[in-house]
Amino acid sequence: MPPIVLVAILGRFLSSSAENAPFHTYSPGDIIIGGFFPIHKLTNRNMTQGPLTCSKFDVDSFLRAQMLIYAIRQVNQATPRALPNFTLGYEIFDTCGDVSFAIKGAIYLLDSHAPNRCVVPEKFQTPLWEPRAKAVIGEMYSEVSIAIARVLALSSVAQISPSSTSEQLSKKLKFPTFLRTIPSDAHQTLAITGLVGLFKWRTVGIIGSDDAYGKFGSDKIVSLLREKRSACVDFLDILPDYFSQDIPQARSRLDSLVKTIRNSSAEAIIMFTKDSNVDVIMKEAIRHNLNRTWIASDSWSISRTVASLRDIEKAGEVFGLNSQANKVPGFKDHVMSKFSGATDNLAEYYLSHFPPCTDKSDKGQGGQCSFASSQEEPRPCVEISCLAKYINESMGYNIYLAIQITVKALTRLLQCDNHRCKHSGNFSALELLTEIKKVNLTIDGMHLYFDENGDPNRGYDILYWNMTGSTEGAHITKIGEYWPGGEIKFPQDLLRKSTNLTVTVYNCSKTCNAGHELNIQNERCCYGCFLCADGEYSQGNGEECKSCDRSMYSSPERDSCLNKTRVYLGWTDPFVIALNCISVLGIGITVAFAVVFTIHRSTPVVKAVGGYLCFVELFSLLVCFCITFSFTGMHSNTSCKVGIPIFGLSFSLCIACILANLLQILAGFSFQADAGSWAKRLNKPLAVVSVAFGLQLGVCGPWLLLYPPYVREHELPKTILVQCENGSVSFFVGMLLYIAFMALCCFLCAYKGKQLPDLYKNAQLVSNSMLLFLVLWVIFIPIYTSLIGKYKQAVVMATIVISCYSILCCHLAPKCYIMVFKKEINNESAITEYIRKHYEKKDIPVMTS
DSSP: OOHHHHHHHHHHHHHHHGGGSSOEEEEOOSEEEEEEEOSEEEESTTTOSSSOOEEEEOHHHHHHHHHHHHHHHHHHHOSSOSSTTOOEEEEEEEOTTOHHHHHHHHHHHHOOOOOSOSOOOTTOOOSSOOOSEEEEEOOSSHHHHHHHHHHHGGGTOEEEESSOOOGGGGOTTTOTTEEESSOOHHHHHHHHHHHHHHTTOOEEEEEEESSTTHHHHHHHHHHHHHHHTOOEEEEEEEEOTTTTSSSHHHHHHHHHHHHHHHTOOOSEEEEESOHHHHHHHHHHHHHTTOOEEEEEOTTTTTOHHHHTSTTGGGGEEEEEEEEOOOOOTTHHHHHHTTGGGOOOHHHHHHHHHSOBOOSHHHHHHHOOSOOOOTTSOOOSOBOHHHHHHTOOHHHHHHHHHHHHHHHHHHHHHTTBOSSOBSSOSOOOHHHHHHHHHHOEEEETTEEEEBOTTSOBSOOEEEEEEEOSSOSSSOEEEEEEEEETTTEEEOOHHHHHHHOOSSBOTTSOBSOOOTTEEEEEOSSSSOEEEEEOOTTEEOOSTTOOOEEOOTTEEEOTTSSSEEEOEEEOOOTTOHHHHHHHHHHHHHHHHHHHHHHHHHHTTTSHHHHHTTTTHHHHHHHHHHHHHHHGGGGSSSOOHHHHHHSHHHHHHHHHHHHHHHHHHHHHHHHHHOOOHHHHHHHHHTOOHHHHHHHHHHHHHHHHHHHHHHSOOEEEEEEOSSEEEEEEEOSOHHHHHHHHHHHHHHHHHHHHHHHHGGGSOOTTOHHHHHHHHHHHHHHHHHHHHHHHHHOOSTHHHHHHHHHHHHHHHHHIIIIIHHHHHHHHHOGGGSSHHHHHHHHHHHHHTTTOOOOOO
16 A cells, blocks of 8 residues: 555644544644644553553643643734734643654644545545644644654744754754754854853763753763863763653663762753753652752753752752743733633643632632643632743744744734735645745744744753742743854852852862863873873863973973973083093194104114104004094084094004004014014015005994984983984994904004014003003993983093093003103113114124114
8 A cells, every 4th residue: 555545644643633633723824834733741551451551640741731722822913914825723732741642743744634535546646635733733742842853844834843863863864944043052062062161160970861852962061172172071860751751661760870979070961851850860869868960951950840840859959951042922922811711621620620719718728830631630729820931932933933933924924914824725735845945034023034944043040950949839030142153151249159169068179270281080080180201291270291302301390391401511510621621632642642652763763663653653643532522522423423433543553554554573583584574574564554444434434425424312301411323333343353453453563573682662562551551451342232311422532531531541651751761761872772683692693783
């Protein structure tokens, strides 16, 4: 069977039984406006099997339905009339807050007593026949609005809700005919999180319900709080559908919720659920004297049922949000006049079950602001002024706006002026929906229009429940405003009075001194102050610790970052001053030796040291002494390249000269043929020096070209150590090993030459200097590789200076002493006599010339 036929048959069936719904009131008119209100709060869905029934009469919803009736009557009775040729009628259904009842009424409104047939032509293009209602006002709950919005979309019937705020309803692909006169939860959730930030609440609890309103709203608040990092969600409790019913499961669930609240460290508890659930929770909060701060969503922020609970102050403070509104003119007088002789069955039910008091004696017996459910026996009289206190001005104004918007769209569609409407009145629901979406009007100074999602351009009032000085519950007052975009207007004096900036009532820190950050100190949301780690800082107010830049370190108080000091081997360091003085002295001694050697260059002593080789040796020592200054001060890549590689080359040249000189001595005093053969072949000083120096150049040259030493900054906790890195460990080790090899060769040659008749003890002195050099560098290498800090460069300086002095003092200084103070042995005859006596002692004949 085609779906259209199924809907038609179902509509027929339901229309015959709609009169048996919990409440259904009707008033004829040329144009029918539908209405859906939860005039009863509960059904027996989870209690018994069989037909559904409703219970717990809701005076708030009753007054909202009366607002719709009143607004329509005002349109029909106004002078001049907005719709001169037409009257508005209404058909209102009690949904009992239940989807099934709402769908039943929606399908009934779509039925316009269509042709009584079950066969539809194949080429039939119209989705459904024109419905009996051209527009619908309602429903209150988002869950129910979602259900009926899907049904009403079948015939393109405009649905304008005064209180359904779920973001889901803004999706026009799913709900193309839904509009509302209240802002969506997209703005309400932003307003609530803004309120949390405004009061600097660090921990909150959230109570939602398992429906489109509570579930999506609660999840959005959690998401926003985590995104803004403004507060920690201590708990999130989603209430089941049966929570407000008087059944064992609901009682157990309530006990569990109370335990959660009691054990929570939440400073504020956000309740994003319908008022029937809140009524149950607040009664229990009063009974247990929970004394918390509650944030009310718009579903219950102005609920007189909750606000008038006995001892409501024991539950604690209540802040709330409600859509901005004005008073509907004349409605309170309409209520006080006992509905101005209204004949609708809703008013008749109220007046019969809650008869107004007529004299003082009646008031004394039972004139209390309390209302029984429809299933109970009628109570004693109730003052009509009590009913007026239950008027929800915000919600009533939203209903009033919905009617005004509908009428404005009708006047445009029907082309009405003050006298008549030009249009015949034969229009479709789709045409009216199109005009409603275009409405742009100003009512009581409020400019109103719908965006592309069917949401109005309206903000929220921030409310406070003042519980002092009132015997009839909380007095709800406006204390601030919220506008879409995040702007909150709030009295600063009230904010200072209500805000605790340092610690919560549960001894959890809300802010910290500079140098500390807030961190969770247990498994819940209770925060404590913890000192920032080394290298981090915080400027206080609970700010998270942040890392300092690499070039900075945290102050001892961890409240700021200080610039790291660049550390290097400075010229003013006492150890450096001492080393530099020794180096300068070494340079002076080297120059003085060069002068002495130049003056006595023709004497046997100078020839014994190698002749011209001694000047090369002195030059290389002079370079080594000068190189030590490159290790001092702020390094550069150039100074690093000059340092150790140049020392390796110059010191290798020095040792090469010594080695060439030793080979000369060995060759000169070697008389054995076999020994003399290799000694004489090596008795070529220039070649020996060139080869020995060239090998070291082959190591240091590629080092400087490919992997040269460079400046590196080492990040230490409070300093930046600036020093030279070798670039290549392999080349550095190779250079040292080659110098050590040459020194070892010199030592072996010198040791062998100790047996020769050497008047000037050349071999012995060289062996001592080479032995000292080898021991020195064996000690230097482990110290150099393990040491960290600026004095690593000082160790290099000291090693170079001592190496140079070992040669200067052990090899060259004795020669200068002879040339200056022992001139009597600085001649050939003294050398000849020394050689003759040396060999005579060994009984070796010597021939002298």
